[in-house]
Amino acid sequence: MKGFGMLSVGSPGWLEKDRxxxxxxxxxxxxxxxxxxxxDIHTMMNGGEDPNxxxxxxxxxxxxxxxxxxxxxxxxxxxxxxVVPSVTPDWTELGVQDARCAAHDSGMTESFKFLRRKDGVxxxxxxxxHADANLALLPDGVSPEAALMAVDMMTTGFYxxxxxxxxxxxTVVVIGIGPVGLMAVAGAAVSRAGRIIGVGTRPVCxxxxxxxxxxxxxxxxxxxxxxxxxxxxxxxxxxxxxAGGDMDTLRTAAEMTKAGGIISSVAFFNISETLSxxxxxxxxxxxxxxxxxGLCPGGALRLKKLMELIxxxxxxxxxxxxxxxxxxxxxxxxxxxxxxKTPDLIKPIVYTD
Numbered sequence: 001m002k003g004f005g006m007l008s009v010g011s012p013g014w015l016e017k018d019r020x021x022x023x024x025x026x027x028x029x030x031x032x033x034x035x036x037x038x039x040d041i042h043t044m045m046n047g048g049e050d051p052n053x054x055x056x057x058x059x060x061x062x063x064x065x066x067x068x069x070x071x072x073x074x075x076x077x078x079x080x081x082x083v084v085p086s087v088t089p090d091w092t093e094l095g096v097q098d099a100r101c102a103a104h105d106s107g108m109t110e111s112f113k114f115l116r117r118k119d120g121v122x123x124x125x126x127x128x129x130h131a132d133a134n135l136a137l138l139p140d141g142v143s144p145e146a147a148l149m150a151v152d153m154m155t156t157g158f159y160x161x162x163x164x165x166x167x168x169x170x171t172v173v174v175i176g177i178g179p180v181g182l183m184a185v186a187g188a189a190v191s192r193a194g195r196i197i198g199v200g201t202r203p204v205c206x207x208x209x210x211x212x213x214x215x216x217x218x219x220x221x222x223x224x225x226x227x228x229x230x231x232x233x234x235x236x237x238x239x240x241x242x243a244g245g246d247m248d249t250l251r252t253a254a255e256m257t258k259a260g261g262i263i264s265s266v267a268f269f270n271i272s273e274t275l276s277x278x279x280x281x282x283x284x285x286x287x288x289x290x291x292x293x294g295l296c297p298g299g300a301l302r303l304k305k306l307m308e309l310i311x312x313x314x315x316x317x318x319x320x321x322x323x324x325x326x327x328x329x330x331x332x333x334x335x336x337x338x339x340x341k342t343p344d345l346i347k348p349i350v351y352t353d
Contacts, residue, residue: 001124002123004057005056006043006054009044009052010046019124021068022070022127025131026070026128027068028125029062029064033144034062034352035061035348035350036331037059038338046271050116057121057123059123060152062151066079066082080137081138081144082138083136084121085152087155089102089298089299090105090130095111102297109295113129132300133299134299146317146318147307149318150303154310155306156183156296157185157243160242160266161191164292167192168194169194170238171193171233171239172196172197173197173218173240175243179346181200181241197229199220202343211319226256235258237258245267247273261288263292264293265293266293266294321349324349324350325348326350327352334350
């Protein structure tokens with residue numbers, strides 16, 4: 001079969017691979033709609049967590065059709081139209097039984113299998129482990145496009161809001177209003193935040209952030225972000241969500257968070273980066289500021305719950321889609337667009353048929 005990915009770090013291209021074979025509890029999926037992600041770009045450019053990665057089909061956002069199942073699969077059948085979470089744990093591992101780290105089955109980020117251990121969804125076929133536990137049927141009332149935006153963007157952005165433990169009326173800052181940050185804004189609104197402040201500069205993202213519930217928008221181009229937040233709020237934000245940025249963003253987040261507040265990060269930092277901050281930003285260790293980070297949980301149940309929010313009108317994830325491509329061979333064009341991050345882009349999708 002054919003797939004698009006990395007020949008080696010920094011070298012994208014088309015690969016020929018053997019069609020995957022399902023194990024007893026697994027399934028093989030034919031993708032119907034896929035979307036490239038910034039994480040795919042990071043992996044292409046620096047190998048993600050493996051600087052020696054090569055010959056890997058990329059992609060971890062897909063909705064597709066089941067074409068083959070293992071003999072132990074009971075709930076999923078051939079021909080089903082399924083929504084595939086980006087995080088697909090091995091549910092026999094002890095790690096998923098610990099609520100504190102349910103996204104890490106056998107080790108750090110090991111449940112993020114498409115980006116780490118095996119070929120992803122940008123192939124003519126792809127493999128999903130533990131099909132009954134990891135695949136969700138597309139429900140009535142949810143479009144395939146909206147469901148596609150739930151498999152990574154929504155689940156990650158909402159997880160950032162969940163980790164922040166937002167209370168009614170809290171002031172929440174979301175740093176980075178790309179697709180994940182936009183979903184964090186929506187998650188904060190669903191969680192009954194009071195004032196929501198987005199940080200970003202692209203007009204297309206600013207417009208959608210306001211539609212999802214942001215009350216104010218700040219730009220790093222207009223001065224120090226922490227100072228701007230402190231001037232707006234007096235004592236700082238109750239909750240700060242990191243959905244983007246660089247190695248200095250954690251310091252900025254700590255400086256704008258009030259004593260006793262929570263910093264929630266779903267940002268991906270490159271292996272070469274070092275995270276640090278001045279002691280004063282963390283109140284010399286006495287501020288009570290809680291710094292949390294995490295990879296969103298995987299599995300069918302989480303996706304089913306998120307799609308209930310879509311189905312009943314709590315959030316319209318399809319608004320994230322700004323570009324549509326038609327045909328399997330257009331995956332490369334969509335990937336390149338995601339890498340370029342043109343001013344009018346939020347998320348591209350590809351209809352593979």
